[in-house]
Amino acid sequence: MKIKRYYVHDMKEGMLRIKEELGPEAVILQSRKVRGGPGFFGYLMPKRLEITVAVDGARSGNVKTMEPALRSDFEVKVQEMLGELRSNITQLIARQPSLVNEKKTRPELEHWRLHLEKQDVYPQLIEELIEELAEKLQEEVQLSHEITSLLLHKKIRKRLKTAPEKGAPIQVFIGPTGVGKTTTLAKLAARYALYQGEKVGIITIDHYRIGAVEQMRTYSDITGLPLEVVMTPKELHRAIERFNGCQRILVDTAGRSTLNMAHIQELAGYIQKLPPCEIFLVISATTKGQDLQLINENFRPMAFNRLIFTKLDETNSYGVLLNGCFLTKLPVIYLTNGQSVPDDICLADVEKMSSLILGEEE
């Protein structure tokens, strides 16, 4: 690259001379008003325009070589400028991905990520939710905490599922041991019989656990509802026939270890013989994420079609509600929050569940 200086009266004259001598590729690096020209006598002359021009060496055949001192001075300056420009561009390109990450890890989103982690929401679900929020933030960067909370509510509500009480004539309660199947059945039986005036019959096929039949008999005695204890699928069929006059038949089952597939298959043998009915998978809200996956997979032979979450009063992390809907793709119908029969039960509500997950409700 060659550097040349011109001293002219004005830019028009400069441009003409530059074009004529160096051609159209010449680049003006600087122009400034200076006294007359170089050297001591330049100070005595009127002000003129100094134009500094650069042109590619290969195309500057007619450029007169500059004084070596001046040339090296300007060449160094131009090289410096180009170097600076290059490093700025490299820095900008290098910053691109981190600019995107910065958006994803904004404090508001980090807050929600940590919150959802504490709520034991599945990591995959957290990623999905945070990514969707980040997309929103790209559109409107100035979103406040309240707005992100509202947006997250909306995203969570979309993933939660509930359904109206179906009121199927036969309702079966299945699930792991000790989750509250019998207690929930008793709460619902009382609710149907006492509050809705329905004729209710109770069947139990839990003759495995010592005291199970007595537990159910106690509820039956208190509510005055008839109870049938069955030992075989055939007996179950007959018991249902006997309750022909009932508007509602509630069937309690023995809690089965999620890992004991032989027991689960045995119980499935009873349920498969039933006419179409509501089969509630009862899950404790204290269930760990991995165990929830096992429950969902291993209880499938029983063809459950609705969910009940119990013991909400025993935890303050409610991600299980979201995880359950996500895994099973089934609606939650009831939530229970205490041992008191028949009070501690309510219809599942998406708004309430979402508020629990976001820590806005006790």
Ligand SMILES: Nc1nc2c(ncn2[C@@H]2O[C@H](COP(=O)(O)OP(=O)(O)OP(=O)(O)O)[C@@H](O)[C@H]2O)c(=O)[nH]1
């Ligand atoms: N805190 C709390 N305890 C509950 C709730 N529901 C049931 N329980 C209690 O959990 C314990 C087990 O309840 P059950 O109804 O016997 O559970 P189950 O699933 O029938 O148990 P198995 O038949 O042995 O599998 C009892 O002490 C209930 O009072 C609830 O919503 N909250």
Ligand SMILES: [Mg+2]
């Ligand atoms: Mg029970």
